[in-house]
Amino acid sequence: MIEIYDRRGFTLLLSMAGDTLQGAQLAGAELNDANLVQVDLRQADLSGASLRDADLRLAKLCQAKLGGADLNGANFSKANLEGADLRGAKLLGANLSETELRGATIERKALLTADSREARLEEAIIV
Numbered sequence: 001m002i003e004i005y006d007r008r009g010f011t012l013l014l015s016m017a018g019d020t021l022q023g024a025q026l027a028g029a030e031l032n033d034a035n036l037v038q039v040d041l042r043q044a045d046l047s048g049a050s051l052r053d054a055d056l057r058l059a060k061l062c063q064a065k066l067g068g069a070d071l072n073g074a075n076f077s078k079a080n081l082e083g084a085d086l087r088g089a090k091l092l093g094a095n096l097s098e099t100e101l102r103g104a105t106i107e108r109k110a111l112l113t114a115d116s117r118e119a120r121l122e123e124a125i126i127v
Contacts, residue, residue: 006033007055027065086110087127 002021004014013034016024022040027047034054045065053073061081068088075095086106091114098118105125 004031004034004036007035007053009035 002014002016002018003012005012013031014026014029018024020040021044022042024041024044026049027045029046029049031054032050032052034051036051036054036056036059038058038060039056040060041064042060042062043064044061046069047065048068049066050070051074052070054071055075056079057075057077059076059079061076061079061084063083064081064085066081066084066086066089069086070090071086071094072090072092073094074091076099077095078098080100081104082100083103084101084105086104088107089110091110094114096111096114096116096119098120099116100120101124102120103123103125105127108126111126
């Protein structure tokens with residue numbers, strides 16, 4: 001059983017069967033303020049999900065689908081988003097510092113609204 005709580009650890013946001021979130025189908029999920037530090041979300045579908053102010057530091061999001069997701073204020077510091085699809089994602093105030101974005105697809109206007117200092121953007125597809 002996997003349980004995701006808010007950053008304070010008091011409010012259960014999601015409970016699902018299984019032992020991994022790798023490849024999880026979480027499209028449209030409401031995970032605002034979630035504690036997802038170091039969580040493995042490789043190849044997860046988070047399309048249209050709401051992760052406002054979520055803590056995703058050091059999370060693994062390689063090949064994740066984040067298209068249309070609300071990521072405003074989320075902290076992705078040192079996370080790995082290699083090959084992730086962020087088209088249409090909202091990133092206002094998001095922390096992408098030292099984030100691996102190699103091969104990710106991201107919109108220029110969204111990238112400009114986030115803190116992307118020292119983000120690794122080699123081979124990123126900026127549309």
